[in-house]
Amino acid sequence: MKKLLALILLLAAQSVLARPAAPLILISIDGFRADYLERGVTPHLSALAARGVRAQAMRPSFPSLTFPNHYTLVTGLRPDHHGLVGNVIIDPAIPERHFLIRDKQAVLDRRWWDQGVPVWVTAEQHGLRSASVFWPGSEADIQGVRPTLAPPYDDEMTPEQRVDLLLSWLDLPQQQWDFLSLYFSHVDHAGHDYGPVAEQTMAAIAQADQAIGRLLAGLQQRGIQANLVVVADHGMAAVSPQRVIRLDQLAPEGSYEQVVDGPYAGLDPAAGRAAELEAALLKPWPHMQCWRKQDIPARLAYGRNARVPALICLAEPGWSIVFSAEQAAKVHGGRHGYDPAAPEMAALCIAAGPGLRSGMLLPAFDNVDVYPLLMHLLALPPLATDGQLTPWLPALR
Structure with missing residues (x-):
């Protein structure tokens, strides 16, 4: 029994101390459409893709919004399964608070996140060290666990400052990092x-590329060979106030409660008025289609979670669904949240490092497939997910 106990303790110690062959850095450039890489202003990203692996496109999950897809990337779960079903969420089980991405207290509340388990939680549970510069969800104690380092979100911090913060962590004495985001x-x-397609957007793309170059130079100066995975959560489509659908003009007054508007809209019927609201919306409309949550097409993988509103309306790319003239007047620039199959929603995905082959172009795949790659590169057992490692197999060393 003593020998058996000693063997168990030895194996347990090895499982805690074993580390991936190279640190993994996951980088998100929010809203970086897949075809932005063809604009001629991304020399560092293009060079990274040339010496690594690039996807022709990566399809986001529905709804193609920031928080749902950032959580999908690190859990491998569709929003319907990990619970972040939108940037605005109403949960019958959390009646005292709505989830809003700008509500600090809501973002810190683990109840919104605990239906999924992100990479950094599993890493920390296995004795690895993780740190995050502002990845959505990293501020909450999901499953009771947070990254070793994860400062509060600061939108005023420039891309260069964010890179420098991450590099400063690599300089901390007596600290070895396994997963950084x-x-x-x-x-x-x-x-x-x-x-x-605006000039200002091209300038922002170029600035992001320069920040990637700054990170690569910093890693080289420190002699760190890391696996890098650069992704986006979604693309972007041009919109205008001339392409709007006014739900307040289609649905009877007082028949609904508004949850979210934009490329898609979520509504809950007012008490006793479900049939009336459905009769008004569940019919063919130009540039928009509406469904009961249980009737949403299977390809969108959405509608089973209790947090999804009772009715979902989805606009054609470029169109916006609003609830008032005031909202219609504010539609401008670009939006996302459309059908993930729309080319405008396709997102960037590049991976490079010692764990990956060079010069490979992979066919388009879904963003749920990023999580299995992250777990593979960290040598961690993946949890049950909606994704698979299969699209990456030709690219792995």
Whole structure:
């Protein structure tokens, strides 16, 4: 029994101390459309893709929004399964608070996140060390666990400052990192304000590329050979106030409660008025289709979670669904949230490092397939997910 106990303790110690062959850095450039890489302003990203692996496109999950897809990337679960079903969420089990991405207290509340288990939680549970520069969810104690380092989100911090913060962590004495994540927001901001083809958006894309170059140079100076995975959560489509659908003009007054508007809209019927609201919306409409949550097409993998509103309406790319004239007047620039199959929603995905082959172009795949790659590169057992490692197998060393 003593020998058996000693063997168990030895194996347990090895499982804790075993580390991946190279550190893994996951980088998100929010709103970086797949075809932005063809605009001629991304020399560092293009060079990274040339010496690594690039996907022709990566399809986001529905709804193609920031928080749902960032959580999908690190859990491998569709929003319907990990619970972050939108940027605005109403949960009958959490009646005292709605989830809003700008509500600090809501973002810190683990109840919104605990239906999924992100990479950094599993890493920390296996004795690895993780750190995050602003990845959505990293501020909450999901499953009671947080990254070793994860400062509060600061949208004013420039891309260069975010890179420098991550590099400073690599210089900490007596600290070895296994999984780091880095989030850039400014390309998405520019896309929203000016649209996906505007000069200002091109400048933001170029700035993101320079930040990637700064990170690569910093890693080289420190002699760190890391596996890098650079992704986006979604693309961007041009919109205008001339392409709007007014639900307040289609549905009877007082028959619904608004949850979310934009490329898709979520509504809950007012008490006793479900049949009336459905009769008004569940019919063919130009540039929009509406469904009961249980009737949403299977390809969208959405509608089973209790947090999904009772009715979902989805606009054609470029169109916006609003609830008032005031909202219609504010539609400008670019938006996302459309059908993930729309080319405008296709997202960037590049991977490079010692664990990956060079010069490979992979066919388009779904973003749920990123999580299995992350777990493979970390040599961690993946949890049950909606993704698979299969699309990556030709690219792995």
